[in-house]
Amino acid sequence: MRHAVRLLVLAFVGLVVLPVGSASATATHLAQADDRPVVRVGTEGVYPPFSFHDAKSNKLTGFDIEVIKAVAKKAGWRLKFVETQFDAIFAALEAKRIDVIANQVTFNPERDAKYGLGTTYTYSRGVIVVKKGTKGIKTLKDVKGKTAAESTTTSWADVARKAGAKIQAVEGFSQAAALVVQGRADLLINDNIAALDYLNTTGRDDIQIVGNAGDEVSKQVLAFRKGDPRLEESNKALAALKADGTLKKISEKYFKTDVTVENTGKVDVSGGREVRSDTQVVKDAAWPMLKKLLIVTIPLTIVSFAIGLVLAIGAALARISGSRVLSAIARAYISIIRGTPLLLQLFIVFYGLPEIGIDLDPWPSAILALSFNVGGYAAEVVRSAILSVPKGQFEAASTIGMGYWQSLRRIVFPQAARTAVPPLSNTAISLLKDTSLVSVVLLTDMFRQAQLAGANAQIYLPIYVVAGFYYWFVCVGMATFQGRLETRLNRFVAR
Amino acid sequence: MTDIQQPSNDMGDLRVRARGLQKSFGDNHVLRGIDLDVKAGTTSVLIGPSGSGKTTILRSLNVLERPDAGTIRIDHVEVDFGTLPDKGSSARQQMAALRAQSGMVFQAHNLFPHKTVLGNVIEGPVQVQKRPLDEVVDEAKALLDQVGLSDKADQHPFELSGGQQQRVGIARALALKPRVMLFDEPTSALDPELVGEVLSVIKDLAAEGWTTVLVTHEIRFAEHVADQVLFLDEGVVVERGPSSQVIADPREERTRQFLQRILDPA
Numbered sequence: 001m002r003h004a005v006r007l008l009v010l011a012f013v014g015l016v017v018l019p020v021g022s023a024s025a026t027a028t029h030l031a032q033a034d035d036r037p038v039v040r041v042g043t044e045g046v047y048p049p050f051s052f053h054d055a056k057s058n059k060l061t062g063f064d065i066e067v068i069k070a071v072a073k074k075a076g077w078r079l080k081f082v083e084t085q086f087d088a089i090f091a092a093l094e095a096k097r098i099d100v101i102a103n104q105v106t107f108n109p110e111r112d113a114k115y116g117l118g119t120t121y122t123y124s125r126g127v128i129v130v131k132k133g134t135k136g137i138k139t140l141k142d143v144k145g146k147t148a149a150e151s152t153t154t155s156w157a158d159v160a161r162k163a164g165a166k167i168q169a170v171e172g173f174s175q176a177a178a179l180v181v182q183g184r185a186d187l188l189i190n191d192n193i194a195a196l197d198y199l200n201t202t203g204r205d206d207i208q209i210v211g212n213a214g215d216e217v218s219k220q221v222l223a224f225r226k227g228d229p230r231l232e233e234s235n236k237a238l239a240a241l242k243a244d245g246t247l248k249k250i251s252e253k254y255f256k257t258d259v260t261v262e263n264t265g266k267v268d269v270s271g272g273r274e275v276r277s278d279t280q281v282v283k284d285a286a287w288p289m290l291k292k293l294l295i296v297t298i299p300l301t302i303v304s305f306a307i308g309l310v311l312a313i314g315a316a317l318a319r320i321s322g323s324r325v326l327s328a329i330a331r332a333y334i335s336i337i338r339g340t341p342l343l344l345q346l347f348i349v350f351y352g353l354p355e356i357g358i359d360l361d362p363w364p365s366a367i368l369a370l371s372f373n374v375g376g377y378a379a380e381v382v383r384s385a386i387l388s389v390p391k392g393q394f395e396a397a398s399t400i401g402m403g404y405w406q407s408l409r410r411i412v413f414p415q416a417a418r419t420a421v422p423p424l425s426n427t428a429i430s431l432l433k434d435t436s437l438v439s440v441v442l443l444t445d446m447f448r449q450a451q452l453a454g455a456n457a458q459i460y461l462p463i464y465v466v467a468g469f470y471y472w473f474v475c476v477g478m479a480t481f482q483g484r485l486e487t488r489l490n491r492f493v494a495r
Numbered sequence: 496m497t498d499i500q501q502p503s504n505d506m507g508d509l510r511v512r513a514r515g516l517q518k519s520f521g522d523n524h525v526l527r528g529i530d531l532d533v534k535a536g537t538t539s540v541l542i543g544p545s546g547s548g549k550t551t552i553l554r555s556l557n558v559l560e561r562p563d564a565g566t567i568r569i570d571h572v573e574v575d576f577g578t579l580p581d582k583g584s585s586a587r588q589q590m591a592a593l594r595a596q597s598g599m600v601f602q603a604h605n606l607f608p609h610k611t612v613l614g615n616v617i618e619g620p621v622q623v624q625k626r627p628l629d630e631v632v633d634e635a636k637a638l639l640d641q642v643g644l645s646d647k648a649d650q651h652p653f654e655l656s657g658g659q660q661q662r663v664g665i666a667r668a669l670a671l672k673p674r675v676m677l678f679d680e681p682t683s684a685l686d687p688e689l690v691g692e693v694l695s696v697i698k699d700l701a702a703e704g705w706t707t708v709l710v711t712h713e714i715r716f717a718e719h720v721a722d723q724v725l726f727l728d729e730g731v732v733v734e735r736g737p738s739s740q741v742i743a744d745p746r747e748e749r750t751r752q753f754l755q756r757i758l759d760p761a
Contacts (some may be wrong), residue, residue: 392605395559399599400619400671401591410622414609492609492651 024043032202038080039230041068042098045083046172046455049197049254050104053452055276066223066381067121069101070246075230076239079219083452084442085153085171088351091113093225095354097442101228102225104191107157115223116231119238122220122259126159128211132179140214141169149176149185156189159213171374173198174455181207187294189213193255202458219263283460285453289463293446293470300445301432304367308374308431309424315379317408322451330379337376343437346370358412362443369441370431378427386421387413418489427473436471446470510535511556511675516565516576518551525551526562527730533570533675533723534710538701539737540717541710543727544753548657549710552727553677556708558594561697569596570674603679604660607650612639612663613648619671631670638666642696658689662696669700676700678709714757718742726750 044049048066072079082098092098116223130137144164150157152169168185170176179185224231241247246262257270318330350365389412397407439448452466511533518526525548533539541549554560563575572595580586581601616635620626642662682690724741734747735740745751
């Protein structure tokens with residue numbers, strides 16, 4: 001058993017720590033050779049054909065990605081991509097977690113007042129998409145009272161809202177399309193290019209474009225913070241790219257026409273991405289997901305659980321201690337953690353704390369929020385486990401001369417563990433699954449990877465089934481470990 | 496160790512000297528000024544009805560209870576509980592030093608269930624006294640032999656009978672080489688047929704010259720083994736003296752009634 005644990009730790013170190021170590025070593029090496037300024041680019045990664053992951057290489061690519069890369073080349077920047085859902089993207093820009101948004105940000109006066117918007121690099125039209133056979137929705141006038149699936153902070157959501165539609169909030173285009181297909185929303189309004197790409201990639205005929213959402217041409221721009229000098233640099237770069245034909249080339253690669261100038265709205269996305277079978281989609285996604293499971297989901301669970309357990313023991317001892325102050329602090333901690341959603345805790349750590357000067361990267365943010373969460377839940381488990389050890393054991397430890405900590409470590413904890421292991425295992429298993437929330441702090445875990453793969457292929461069921469299988473498989477492993485641990489801890493108890 | 500009082504007055508042949516012990520639990524005044532003298536190498540037995548305070552005296556000697564007032568001296572370590580600070584490292588050190596003078600055997604043995612018999616015995620010497628493992632293991636094996644359990648060293652407490660468990664408890668206390676052994680009703684939780692094996696170990700210890708203080712209801716055993724018997728009632732010592740006096744020929748009415756109830760319950 002002890003060997004098994006040691007092996008596990010070794011395997012963990014080999015799998016996780018070493019690659020991370022060498023990766024950071026490579027990064028430093030590059031940093032030494034490269035003194036260009038770093039510009040962090042916020043993008044969805046799930047908005048094909050503008051921003052998505054290539055099915056084969058799993059690399060981030062797309063029209064917007066190639067445009068910003070070309071801009072960076074001209075402007076002399078080094079890019080760092082940060083992927084997040086669109087509804088968190090402006091918050092991330094304001095919180096200085098990213099410097100620019102390259103994700104088909106549509107120009108409008110409200111945004112223009114708040115952000116530093118660049119020159120137009122895409123002209124497009126909004127279209128209304130409905131399930132095939134839907135009657136009575138053809139123009140914006142028909143949208144009133146209907147339900148539109150939109151990311152709430154997009155300009156398309158504004159268009160739908162102004163036309164009188166109810167908004168069903170989603171996390172991206174592909175989710176919106178899925179809701180319309182499933183009949184859970186009546187329509188969606190989005191960029192004609194995105195809609196055409198969806199139809200082309202999925203080969204679906206149960207969803208259709210019925211018409212334009214208004215007559216206005218919408219213009220997409222890069223968004224910086226107000227007053228950022230890099231806005232001017234990007235405008236200059238875009239002008240140069242337009243002049244030398246680079247923009248046209250990128251556009252024609254994706255759309256067979258130049259959308260970077262005023263156009264008819266007719267695009268052909270058929271050459272963009274290959275249509276893959278479900279089996280191929282799952283095959284392509286399985287390894288990247290497994291990789292994220294091994295280097296993000298599982299390590300995050302282990303580290304957060306370990307720190308959380310220390311916090312739980314501290315809180316439990318504070319609750320038991322005679323000190324009213326300590327006990328009150330521990331009570332408050334437990335109550336707050338258990339009384340608020342984990343999602344909110346993640347948002348507070350990542351988007352809230354920077355406002356008071358505590359600016360943590362995604363990994364530390366996720367570990368902080370998760371371990372405090374686990375600590376709050378496990379504290380009561382640990383407390384009742386300690387109290388389940390008979391008082392005579394404390395006395396016997398005292399009588400042979402042990403102090404407080406020594407009694408706890410050598411006499412009380414080993415016995416309390418027996419009571420604590422089953423409920424703590426529950427906590428650990430919940431934690432594993434709770435890590436699926438960390439994409440909101442811009443960490444790409446296994447579930448986020450599944451969403452990326454699903455969005456790219458516009459196929460969800462098989463990919464989510466694979467994700468579910470991965471989680472389940474790890475949980476079975478944890479349950480087996482729990483069983484062995486219980487057997488081991490019960491060996492000194494009369495049966 | 497500078498905080499620990501080194502009394503200059505001579506103890507003579509006394510090993511334990513308690514003066515004026517007071518203890519209350521809430522409104523319940525359990526000890527009302529107890530004096531206790533125990534000569535080195537002798538056996539003292541505390542008897543009395545339940546609630547009389549005899550167990551509290553024993554627990555006070557081992558500082559499992561902290562008396563509200565009074566002094567306890569065991570060998571060269573003396574603590575005055577009336578003037579001892581409520582908390583702080585000095586108070587903790589003094590109490591730890593006094594506790595280290597005595598070894599305690601509980602009614603409910605309180606063995607560590609997750610450790611083997613040998614593990615229970617060596618835990619204190621190795622973990623607290625930081626003595627070398629080999630030496631301690633040799634001594635522990637000799638102690639287990641002494642209490643007749645040399646073949647049980649590698650078993651866990653749950654595998655033993657009640658009497659065997661209690662004998663391990665005795666070996667665990669002896670391993671720390673205390674200046675006085677304290678037994679708190681060591682046979683009360685045992686089946687009648689297991690009482691004898693535990694009492695015979697205690698008798699052997701007394702014969703070997705260990706200083707012991709024993710709380711028990713085994714009056715016949717007390718009469719046989721005790722150099723001194725104290726009868727307690729309602730937190731005071733009602734009568735004290737050699738067993739031939741206190742048990743065989745008590746002077747006090749309360750002692751007489753108690754003994755009659757115990758020895759002839761029908």
